[in-house]
Amino acid sequence: MKGCKALVIGGSAGSLDVLIKVLPELDTDLAFPIIIVIHRKKGTDSLLADLLSTKTQLLVKEVEEKEEILARTIYIVPSDYHLLIENDHTFSLDYSEKVNYSRPSIDVTFQSAAEVYGEQLVCLLLSGSNTDGVNGLITARNYGAEICVQDPSTAQVDFMPAQAIASVKVDHILSTEAIAAYINTLN
Amino acid sequence: MPTLSAITDEQVEILIGDVLEQYGYDFTGYSRASLKRRLIRLYTLDKQVSFAEFRYKICKDSVYFRRFVEQITVNVTEMFRDPSFYKALRHKVLPNLATYPFIRVWLAGCSTGEEAYSMAILLKELNLLHKSLIYATDINPTVLEKAAQGMFPLGHMKQYSENYIESGGTQEFSSYYSASYSLAKFDSELKAKLIFSTHNLVSDHSFNEFQLILCRNVLIYFDRDLQFKVLTLFDNSLEKLGYLALGTKETTDFSPISKRYKRLETEKIWRKINE
Ligand SMILES: C[S@@+](CC[C@H](N)C(=O)[O-])C[C@H]1O[C@@H](n2cnc3c(N)ncnc32)[C@H](O)[C@@H]1O
Numbered sequence: 001m002k003g004c005k006a007l008v009i010g011g012s013a014g015s016l017d018v019l020i021k022v023l024p025e026l027d028t029d030l031a032f033p034i035i036i037v038i039h040r041k042k043g044t045d046s047l048l049a050d051l052l053s054t055k056t057q058l059l060v061k062e063v064e065e066k067e068e069i070l071a072r073t074i075y076i077v078p079s080d081y082h083l084l085i086e087n088d089h090t091f092s093l094d095y096s097e098k099v100n101y102s103r104p105s106i107d108v109t110f111q112s113a114a115e116v117y118g119e120q121l122v123c124l125l126l127s128g129s130n131t132d133g134v135n136g137l138i139t140a141r142n143y144g145a146e147i148c149v150q151d152p153s154t155a156q157v158d159f160m161p162a163q164a165i166a167s168v169k170v171d172h173i174l175s176t177e178a179i180a181a182y183i184n185t186l187n
Numbered sequence: 188m189p190t191l192s193a194i195t196d197e198q199v200e201i202l203i204g205d206v207l208e209q210y211g212y213d214f215t216g217y218s219r220a221s222l223k224r225r226l227i228r229l230y231t232l233d234k235q236v237s238f239a240e241f242r243y244k245i246c247k248d249s250v251y252f253r254r255f256v257e258q259i260t261v262n263v264t265e266m267f268r269d270p271s272f273y274k275a276l277r278h279k280v281l282p283n284l285a286t287y288p289f290i291r292v293w294l295a296g297c298s299t300g301e302e303a304y305s306m307a308i309l310l311k312e313l314n315l316l317h318k319s320l321i322y323a324t325d326i327n328p329t330v331l332e333k334a335a336q337g338m339f340p341l342g343h344m345k346q347y348s349e350n351y352i353e354s355g356g357t358q359e360f361s362s363y364y365s366a367s368y369s370l371a372k373f374d375s376e377l378k379a380k381l382i383f384s385t386h387n388l389v390s391d392h393s394f395n396e397f398q399l400i401l402c403r404n405v406l407i408y409f410d411r412d413l414q415f416k417v418l419t420l421f422d423n424s425l426e427k428l429g430y431l432a433l434g435t436k437e438t439t440d441f442s443p444i445s446k447r448y449k450r451l452e453t454e455k456i457w458r459k460i461n462e
Contacts, residue, residue: 065407065436066414078436081407084220087196092218093436095404096225096261112220115192142191 001146004032004186005120006069006085008113010106010136012039012128014156016048018176019126023055023074025180030058030187034074035083037109039102039132042079049076065093082108085116100132110136119144122186124179126150128160137168148172148182193227198238202226202245209246212256212326213389216413225259232258257329261408264298266305266339267350268403269435273309274355275454280430281313284398290319293397293424295388296405297323300334300381301347304363306401307377312357316380322395324386331383337373344371388417393424400425403434411441418442425459432456 011018015038040048046062052074053060060074069075069089077083081093082104099105106125110133113121123140125133127150137147147170152158154176165173174182199222206212214222235241244251267273284290290310297303303323310316325331339347348360364371386394388405400421406414421431422444431439431448433455439445448457 064438066411081436084218084224086218086220092220093407094218094221094224094261095263095407095434096221097263108224112224115223116220139191 001122001186003120004122004146005117006033006035006113007122007124007183007186008035008037008109009124009126010037010110010128010133011126012102012106012130012132012157012160014127014129017156018150018179019052020055021176022180022183023052023058025184026056026058027184027187028057029072030183031071032186033069033071034058034183035063035069035077035109035113036074037077037083037104037106039104039106039128039130040079052076063091063093066090077104077109079104084108084112087116089116100130102130102132106133107136111139114140114143114145117145121145122148124148124150124174125161125164127155127157129157130160131163133160134164134167137164137170141168146171148174150179151175192223193230193235194223194238196223198242199223199226202242205242205246206252206255210249210252211390212387214259216389216410216416218408218410221261221408222259225261229255229258253329256327260327262298262327262330264301264404265350266301266343266347267354267356268302270350270353270355272354272432272435272454272456273305273350274353275451275456276306276432277309277313277355279451280399280432280456281309281315283428284430285313285315287398288318290315290399291395291397292319292321293395293400294321294323295325295386295400295402295421297325297331297334297383298327299330299339300337300383301339302401302403303334303381303383304337304373304377305351307380308351308356308363310380311377316377319380321381322397323381323383325383326385326387326389328385331385334381335378335383337375337378338370339373341366341369341371388420389413393420395424396426397424398426398429399432400429401432403432403437406433406437415442415444418444422447422459427459427462429459430456431459 084092149161149164152162351360447461
């Protein structure tokens with residue numbers, strides 16, 4: 001994949017541990033933004049951004065609505081809002097119906113990112129116990145995005161990545177240890 | 188880029204132009220990502236088969252246009268959503284309004300009214316309801332009809348009751364409604380202080396002076412320019428030392444009104460400190 005414009009990572013149960021392992025190994029000059037959508041309880045936002053920012057020199061921040069999406073930055077989607085991406089590469093937040101019983105929904109952000117970034121998008125789906133994200137990967141695939149899934153055998157909860165592999169043609173199945181190195185090659 | 192979605196960016200612009208011309212509803216300042224998603228949702232829900240037919244129906248069928256407005260705006264809401272916000276209203280904002288002989292509250296973008304009834308409960312518990320009036324407005328007449336009925340699904344009451352207690356509520360939440368079949372019907376005493384009416388934040392003017400304006404989770408659907416315009420409308424409608432409350436992810440920062448406002452530490456509530 002050449003010229004990655006954005007990496008969107010989706011995850012649910014068991015995905016936080018993966019991020020904690022991956023973030024310290026990322027190059028600190030990544031030429032694209034990383035957008036992280038993970039399911040969690042309401043009202044724990046700043047804690048999560050604080051926790052993750054101790055793991056990397058990259059800037060980690062919770063998304064502000066209408067803010068410009070910048071390289072070398074890791075964006076965390078706030079709880080209880082869906083995250084959409086505008087054509088001018090700014091974020092919008094949305095409080096519409098839950099999707100797959102989830103808000104934020106990984107599907108919603110994968111789909112929105114696919115429409116904006118097309119072939120220059122990379123999607124990565126991590127550990128989880130539901131199927132949120134799978135439809136989004138299918139859309140992203142149709143738009144030519146690169147599709148990666150955590151190797152279910154290395155995931156704490158293998159259901160979500162396994163569902164993805166069963167439903168969509170995946171470009172890379174990555175063990176937890178291989179994720180950071182892969183992301184660094186996108187640079 | 189391939190055109191894979193049911194509705195393209197260009198078609199979104201065409202529809203925005205159509206409804207402005209045909210009905211005078213101006214969606215040009217709305218977030219395109221959300222509009223497009225809602226349009227695709229409506230197109231799919233209603234099993235539309237071609238854009239041309241969809242467009243024709245929106246333009247020529249005013250009943251369908253009403254459905255269009257209903258569906259492309261997002262109406263999701265809750266009672267006592269974000270309990271810590273209501274707690275701040277209860278302890279830090281409303282006590283400062285208690286000295287006024289009369290309290291006027293504007294709730295802009297009230298959707299189906301859950302926020303308005305929450306506000307009325309709060310005012311009642313602070314002994315202020317008798318001298319308050321809550322103007323609750325929305326662009327969407329259908330949600331306002333629901334709001335005026337003051338009936339919400341009984342199944343939601345458990346969650347609302349938890350929110351209420353977390354927000355510092357002092358009574359038995361169920362004392363505010365009576366259950367009838369699957370609905371919770373809220374007290375007419377609360378309803379008596381609520382005025383529901385349509386108001387479009389994009390095109391309608393200020394209609395009164397208020398001590399408190401709440402507009403939560405509406406500005407997120409607007410682009411920055413429209414946000415500034417609407418914040419100015421609020422500024423023009425707010426008395427000095429009045430309060431403006433926004434949604435948890437919204438802000439007055441960067442806007443032309445920001446220098447006249449001082450934020451209450453943790454919540455998205457600002458006080459107007461200068462004219
Ligand atoms: C997500 S709801 C917010 C409901 C409630 N304030 C809350 O936070 O729970 C957004 C509401 O804004 C309304 N709205 C959208 N555009 C508007 C406009 N131009 N003028 C007035 N209301 C508008 C919608 O109809 C919808 O009811």
